[in-house]
Amino acid sequence: MKNKGLFFILMVINALVLAACGSDNSGQSGSTESSGKSDQKWTEVQEKKELVVGTSGTLYPASFYPEDSDKLTGYDVEIMREIADRLGMEVKFEEYGVDGLLSAIKSGRVDMVINDMEVTEERKKQFAFSDPYKYSYSTMIVREDGLSGIEKLEDLEGKVAGGGATTVFAEISRHFGAEVKTYGNVTNDVYLRDVENGRTDLIINDYYLQSLALKALPEIEVTLHPDLKFHPTNSAIVMPKEADTLKQKVNETLKEMREDGTLTKISKEFFGGKDASKKPDEEIREIEGLDL
Template identity: 45%
Template sequence: MKRTIQSLLTLSLGSTLLLAACSNDSSEETASTTAEDTSWSDIQEAGVLKAATSGTYFPNSYHEEGTNVLTGFEVEILREIGERLDVEVEFTEMNVDGMLTSLNSEQIDIAALSISHAGENADKFNYSEPYKYTYMSMIVREEDNSEIETMEDLEGKRAAGAATTSYMQIAEQYGAELVIYDNATNDQYLQDVANGRTDLIINDYYGQTMALTAFPEIPIKIQENLFFNPSYTNFSMKLGSDTLTEEVDKALAEMHSDGTLSALSKEFYQGEDVSVEVDMDIPTYEIEE
């Protein structure tokens, strides 16, 4: 089938010197306060930015049919960042939990994973500036909306998704039974809703629209009365990788300014510009920690 295609926390040099001069603690503690962040200089020296992506989420990260070439909105953004920073981007495909672990173990430098800033991992990573704005929607069976008309109807329903995401958190919060998939492809997710193995998928509206376009033969739909939780997507990096975060943000700012982000969005999202915020009155349902 053809598929169409935070804040940055920096410690000033003056503050560092003041702490070092006034401290009477051990040399080990003093060294820790003056440790240099080498996250960006290490990448410059290696000439490689190690990036993680799912490889299974059309149109953000997927393989072109016939060639198996990795592409997608977030993949091409990362490639463009690499060009602007004059480093090669080396991709590894993995699931959400793998990305979190690999960031902390420094096996990767950056992940195409937008961690919920209201969730338990909110203060455990660095984040780039947003490159996509969206909101949540819900895929259900075409014939009966999976008997879901309100959020309260999620009680007892089976929600499909990846573990530890905000999508699954809100489904569980409203009483859904979670059916966890390990980096499954879009068609598997969608077919399981259609055949009744699961009842719903909560995810990004634009991504779900594109998935439905790619698989028109599967009898599922987006529940048109349930749009909620406007959000934005950014890249995640290891906590403390401030110099790397700063360089990524500079590249993204340039891409916003010169129209590159808008052009990539329209290429992969059928003319939609997801790089700007939507002008809609969309409710927000708090996700409990």
């Protein structure tokens, strides 16, 4: 059995390159080959009637084990269960540390990944992403006493940030001059207590995840920075680059779930009544000079 956790994400993988040459007939053959490859993953999952999905199981409230329970749940998990059900398939979750999730797609161990994965232009070159199922932005956990000496993002110079080694949040920290202390697949109390006791100064992560982590552990003397909201984000399901038909089926299902209110219902269940499936109204700072 596992406890609730706050964990972080980022990703890398390879792209499919098709070459066409010669006559019109060659071009048609290349088009047929491309179509076949784009349908291959969909055909594969249809035949086995099962979606194998990578997730961490430690990211509260997206993918986690409730206290005293051995059943995986969370916003992302329940969205994926609903998608699989509407596609007439079973779903099997495979758990990996955040830095291993995308490698699992590359190796073919999973068909897709759902774990609050942020969509970036660089990653879109290497993966297929569904339409977003969650919209958010980044915030910062700091000590209650003095806000860890941070008034603005530029004050991260010389500070120590806790996080995963290959996450967007780590990149933001480094961009502003912070040192990043990395962790394995640990639960959120480890991160928060390190900020409280001064081993680290801050944690940058998703607004919804950090808000709920603080609510779950009110005894730890840390807080969300009241003035810093930055880096608007979209989270989506990640698939192999060439899985066009699978992506289409997933997007069609997500659209149905958005229109019939299912995404809103699941979000409010896991995000304290808030609808993370819709874009926030707040003014969010874009970070310039950082290619994510």
